[in-house]
Amino acid sequence: MTNQISQKQLSIIIGAGFTLTKIYVMPAFLSNIASESMWLCALLSIILDFFLLSIVLKTINNVNNAPLYDVGNALYTAPVNKCITLLYAIFFMVKAFIPIVEQKNSIELTFYETEPSLLTFMPFFIVAFYVIIKGFKPFGRSYEMCLWVYLFGMLSILLLSLFAGDYTALLPIIGENPTRILTGFLKSLIWFGDPIYILFFSGYISNIKNKLKGLKKSYLIYSVTTISLLVIFYAVFSTIAPRQYYATLKMSKYSIALSNIGRFDYISAFMLAAMCVFQTCLPLLFANLCLNKCFNFKRPFVAPIIVITLEVVFTVLLQNSFLTTIEFFSNYVIWFFIIMNYILPFIFYLTTRRKSYGFQAG
Amino acid sequence: MVFKRAKIYVIIFIGLFIIYFTQDYTLINIEKTALIVTLGVDKTENGYEITSQIAVPDGESTKTTNKEAVISSNGKTLYEAVSSISDKTGWYPKLSFCNLIVLGESLKSENVMDVLLFFIRSYKIEDSAIVCTVKGQAKELLLSSSPLDNISGLSLSKIFVKDYENASRVYTASIKDFCTNYYSKSSFGYMPYVKTIPTDESGEGGKTVSASTTTEPETGAQKQGGEQQLVIYDASTCYLYNKGYYVTELTSDETLCLSLINKKVKEAFFTITATDNDGVLGEYLIDILKSTRKVDLKIENDKPTLYINLKVWARVSDANSTESMDIVSNLGKLNDNMKFKTETFITNNIVNVIDKSKKSGSDIFEIKNQLYKYHTSKYKKLNLTALEDLQYKINVTCLNYL
Known part of the structure; x- marks a missing residue:
């Protein structure tokens, strides 16, 4: 099968890509809820996601790396399987909306002096359309090539910001009101649940080694990077952190080194923004996959056109009320996210564990 | 079929090329842009008067020098005042290069956060800009002329050296620092207080500030006949704030000693009166080259x-x-008397700062913040009277730097 992704590329997606969707709005959102304990909310979500990843890896091993849709056909009736697949197509489109608008706003605020036209961001959708049509293999390769870009961007931002913060701002660790940590954890789940993507790669992974256990090491790297980023973010901004949406890319500007050399941190910000394009395309890839499986379109560009058109419409309509949309998502749509990200994969894992169906590897 | 598809691709490519490579839909011509490098804010009866010192990119000149210009505008809010720059001049104001915010003395009785919040409300303004308050009007200071630089704002910026960790005499604060401290449990603030010091020289030719875009009144530093007296700036003293309001001022020596406690000072000078090894009384300039604090x-x-x-x-x-x-x-080795006098000088100034902090309510030592961070269970009980009840024990040790 040519449309396959390697285990190494999956590791890069987990280790590098998972962090990228959490650097824009989430740090300020969590600071608003849990102040100095904001990083604990993320830590709880990361622990939950680790369990999800373990379940996902076991499921892939249970089904012998067979395509998920085929497994669904064997386990359930065809209409039920189609309904679940369609539901996931919708879910991935909804899940993609937040990173897309975050990406758009971040680029506009970081790289433009004045408010640019909406047209400025539209090429993203052309790139996304191309990425979706090309499938997993070029996607994985692109990620692999961009790893150094990511490493340079992320490390330089972390290192430059490292000494610009006051780490005592993170005290007291739990604070006066521990319930706000749980509230933050629950509401921030709209940014988490990324291991679900790995489940949908089932059937498209080549050369599985050691039952994909290496992916857990990548997950550890992702966890450390994300928590470090959040800790540094709060140390830098402390009490005004709730106001600092999209500030993570720019938080290294307080480094004394930059005031002498100049704002070369923009290069790092640009690198990370470029990497975010691929990560933002990931849910769109799966929305396309689910739609194609569900409706079996004869022409390859029909599903991508549907996916991209819907995202463009969402972006245009909701771009000016993004923070209200985030609030709506974290209060109400969150339950849809929990069901699709955690409950259904768990049920799926239980059903695949019970019997051996003798699935054929993808 | 293939030919038809190719035609569609070509049409799409040309369309995108026209839209994106012309850039006419989004950019503002740089010659219509006012790059504000320093912003002065004064309180007026009807709101605020802002004075913007701008660097105008000159498209006609082959050199990359900037003309200097000062624009004043008024508004009920700061945003309105900034916006009115483009109404008055046709220049579109850009604040992302603004590195210095100068507050006039008229804001002394106001909550300065009313002004500073504007800078963290907007994403288009750098909150790393340094904020200071000046004696008299901010506008007056920005219209003054300095031998250090053509643009007074830039010459003032030179005092707030970028590597401010090592600059002990000036207790610099950025907008972010001020706002962070304001929203903390201690709700305090500080910023340097700048005074102009006239020199004997007068500005000539290019040194004279051209306020061509407005009809500015002659300022105090201006001499008759268009000549303007050159000034330099002193920012060694510091204003303290409580809940956004000015409460007290620290002297130059007190500011220096506050730096010794809160910053990693690598160079600081002050004078003491002490006796030398022969018992002769004299004035000595002490240079602190290293300090550690707990x-x-x-x-x-x-x-x-x-x-x-x-x-x-x-x-x-x-x-x-x-x-x-x-x-x-002996490379300026201090004798025991000099060491004692140095320790006494520092201790006395620290005591003065603590007393001023207690009296004024400006929690410059972040007592309430520390109570919350390290003694959370007792925070509620002790928070309200924390400053009044504050006790202190100061131990200063002076060693020879050899």
């Missing part, structure tokens, strides 16, 4: 107690008397 807040008898342990490494840099070869050859 500040702890403990609760003793239900009262917050501040422990300040400061260790400084110093040498004699200069004296107003002829020294024996013994002192000169």
